[in-house]
Amino acid sequence: MAYNDFNMDSQWLPFTPNRSFMKNPRVFVAADGMEFTTHDGSKVIDGISSLWCVGAGHNRKPINEAIKKQLDTLDYSTAFQASNDRAFQAAEMIAAMAPGDLNKVLFCNSGSEAADTSLKLALAYHRARGEGHRTVFIGREKGYHGVGFGGMSVGGIPANRKAFSSALLPRVDHMRFIHDPVNNAYINGVEPVSQEDMLLELENRILPLHDPSNVAAIIVEPVAGSAGWYLPPQGYLKRLREICDKHGILLIFDEVITGFGRMGTNFGADFYGVVPDMLNFAKCVTNGVIPMGGVICRDKLYDTMMKTDAPPHVIEFFHGYTYSGHPVACAAAIATLELFQQDKLFARAGEMGKVLGNAFHSTFKGMPNVIGIRSLGLAAAVELAPIAGSPGKRAYDIFIDCFNNGALVRPAGDVLVIAPPYIVEKSHIDKLVNTLADSIRKHA
Numbered sequence: 001m002a003y004n005d006f007n008m009d010s011q012w013l014p015f016t017p018n019r020s021f022m023k024n025p026r027v028f029v030a031a032d033g034m035e036f037t038t039h040d041g042s043k044v045i046d047g048i049s050s051l052w053c054v055g056a057g058h059n060r061k062p063i064n065e066a067i068k069k070q071l072d073t074l075d076y077s078t079a080f081q082a083s084n085d086r087a088f089q090a091a092e093m094i095a096a097m098a099p100g101d102l103n104k105v106l107f108c109n110s111g112s113e114a115a116d117t118s119l120k121l122a123l124a125y126h127r128a129r130g131e132g133h134r135t136v137f138i139g140r141e142k143g144y145h146g147v148g149f150g151g152m153s154v155g156g157i158p159a160n161r162k163a164f165s166s167a168l169l170p171r172v173d174h175m176r177f178i179h180d181p182v183n184n185a186y187i188n189g190v191e192p193v194s195q196e197d198m199l200l201e202l203e204n205r206i207l208p209l210h211d212p213s214n215v216a217a218i219i220v221e222p223v224a225g226s227a228g229w230y231l232p233p234q235g236y237l238k239r240l241r242e243i244c245d246k247h248g249i250l251l252i253f254d255e256v257i258t259g260f261g262r263m264g265t266n267f268g269a270d271f272y273g274v275v276p277d278m279l280n281f282a283k284c285v286t287n288g289v290i291p292m293g294g295v296i297c298r299d300k301l302y303d304t305m306m307k308t309d310a311p312p313h314v315i316e317f318f319h320g321y322t323y324s325g326h327p328v329a330c331a332a333a334i335a336t337l338e339l340f341q342q343d344k345l346f347a348r349a350g351e352m353g354k355v356l357g358n359a360f361h362s363t364f365k366g367m368p369n370v371i372g373i374r375s376l377g378l379a380a381a382v383e384l385a386p387i388a389g390s391p392g393k394r395a396y397d398i399f400i401d402c403f404n405n406g407a408l409v410r411p412a413g414d415v416l417v418i419a420p421p422y423i424v425e426k427s428h429i430d431k432l433v434n435t436l437a438d439s440i441r442k443h444a
């Protein structure tokens with residue numbers, strides 16, 4: 001099939017330079033395992049789990065079959081004032097996987113909705129316990145929490161905020177970025193050790209400025225994924241937990257990327273040994289096959305919200321989506337989580353992460369323009385010096401070149417990231433890394 005066999009006049013593509021795309025479209029028509037087929041019959045290895053979603057690889061029959069069966073049994077039912085059996089089952093499985101007393105699951109349909117749900121729940125919880133003045137949110141520079149106004153406001157990627165700055169939430173502040181490009185440029189499979197205390201600014205400037213008693217929640221990704229796989233220094237998340245506890249501030253982990261196996265563990269929370277008050281998830285929970293997101297919250301949030309004097313017919317939390325806990329998405333989630341467990345895919349992700357990290361460091365270190373390499377879990381990033389005056393262009397050109405040579409990698413600024421499905425074999429890693437290396441040389 002040639003791309004001019006179909007009409008491209010109507011779709012406006014998300015987070016894509018549409019003008020360039022239309023001149024040189026990249027269109028998938030099939031996928032299986034680690035590989036896509038494009039419209040012109042080329043094969044492309046999925047080096048990014050299709051935006052960190054497809055942990056179990058493409059076209060997994062148990063997930064497909066579960067979806068088909070669910071469609072023939074209960075296709076959809078209202079999510080408000082009633083529910084469905086699959087939603088309870090999926091919530092039970094998800095809660096059982098989460099650490100500590102993260103026991104209650106609020107479903108939504110995406111990571112952006114999860115961000116907004118968690119921020120709204122933070123406000124509602126504080127209000128319910130008589131601290132409605134806690135309205136300040138704190139995010140972090142280069143954080144990504146999706147594209148809703150809540151998630152965008154606590155997010156810290158400048159390009160995503162620029163055009164919308166006048167409409168962002170008030171009373172939001174941002175902690176400094178976690179990366180030390182001088183001392184921690186090259187990190188292979190370990191937590192970086194920081195020479196300085198990156199949370200001092202939070203304690204000594206940000207919290208006193210707002211007064212900690214006014215702060216509702218701090219939200220962070222355990223590892224900054226969309227920005228380019230930036231790793232928190234050793235002890236950082238534990239200390240963040242302590243600071244939140246000291247001041248009664250809720251800690252939200254946005255685990256849309258780090259959740260469900262990417263770190264070799266159920267969640268980033270398990271990898272780092274820190275239990276947040278809320279944990280946002282999406283993507284891998286259904287292997288990307290059907291949209292689903294959610295927030296897992298600690299018992300104390302649910303219990304507080306239920307301890308209300310309102311009459312029994314009154315809703316406790318005025319929030320939810322038409323498709324919260326959609327039965328087909330829940331059937332996909334149940335089958336996905338069973339498949340992860342049955343094939344021990346999280347442990348495999350941890351193991352293959354070492355192979356990927358070693359390949360990155362042995363191949364890219366010393367290559368032209370390479371100024372950093374970071375790997376941990378099953379993801380690795382190579383950071384390049386930007387072309388003067390054209391930030392992002394070098395990585396974008398390399399991404400296009402890799403695609404044309406059969407490797408889907410992810411550009412983020414001037415960082416290139418590979419985060420393959422957990423079923424990845426060494427041969428795929430070799431192909432992805434070698435293609436990327438050739439392209440980095442070509443664009444030197």
Ligand SMILES: Cc1ncc(COP(=O)(O)O)c(C=O)c1O
Pocket residue numbers: 109110111112113115144145146147221225226254255256257282283
């Ligand atoms: C950490 C994080 N939060 C939220 C989102 C937004 O998810 P979605 O695109 O499903 O709204 C993403 C997407 O990549 C993400 O990485």
